[in-house]
Amino acid sequence: MAPSSYQSPSQGDKSEKTYSQTSQSNLASSTTTISKLLDEKGNDVITVRPNDTISTVVTILRDKGIGAVVVTDQNRAVLGILSERDIVRRMADTPGQTLPQAVEDLMTKDVLTCAPADSMIDVLKRMTEGKFRHMPVMDGTSLVGMITVGDVVNFRLTELEYEALKMKQMIVG
Template sequence: MAPSSYQAPSRGDKSEKTYSQTKQSNLASSSTTIAKLLAEKGSDVITVRPNDTIANVVTILRDKGIGAVVVTDQNRAVKGILSERDIVRRMADTPGQTLPQAVEDLMTKEVQSCAPGDSMISVLQRMTDGKFRHMPVMEGDSLAGMITVGDVVNFRLKELEYEALQMKQMIVG
């Protein structure tokens, strides 16, 4: 039963359509950029050199609580990326001989990167498709930061919580 204040439309009424959701409002989060994520997260990136040892990298990964490092030369130009996965795979192939090896022998040389202006949704899709969890952020030729799948997911969860809070406040008044 309709509320007593409701009146069904009559013939002479002007048809005025209202929408509680639009394509723009539903896709607003897809336009959030990597720059916005980095502004909250920060742009610190742990880097190592190609001739460093895996033992050194393992210590850095443990001490910093991270899953990957960017490999740079003396001019901070990106040469590769080395993740926990890369190290574990090599340990399986060369048990007991991995730690003294050089970073350049294990690192991924074809580095997938993104730019601060890229949308988080497109970057997350690239990471999912490529099955990697870490991506350097490049501004031109300069290393501007590093993002992870977890960073993107956590940022989006915070956005959703904020959106839910806004909706509650609209409803409650």
């Protein structure tokens, strides 16, 4: 039953154009790509070599304020990834002996990567399911960036704030 204040349109009433959500507007965030995120974040990737020491990596992580580094060879081919979490686990296993160890002994060798054209939502799901926070971005065989769960969340929050502002402007006029 319609509310008592509702009156159905009558012949001769002027129709007002209304705005509604569309499948395109509702799916916009799910089609946002990693490339768009990298356009805003930048493509800087801190890399180390497999024979570098954990001590060197710890200093880099501290100085750069990052949580992981990509391990590459001299041609920048990705060999692995090393995160703070990897280092902390090794420190628990080898107290007082971790810092002189080589990166190749701690790094994760089976690195999951994403591509610039990948959907941000799909990548976030993969990161959540795999329980890791850092993912190198590869364009073919070239390392073109690094994203984190935090990057994706911050990007999406900014999108939501913008969408809310647009809706408010539409409502207010």
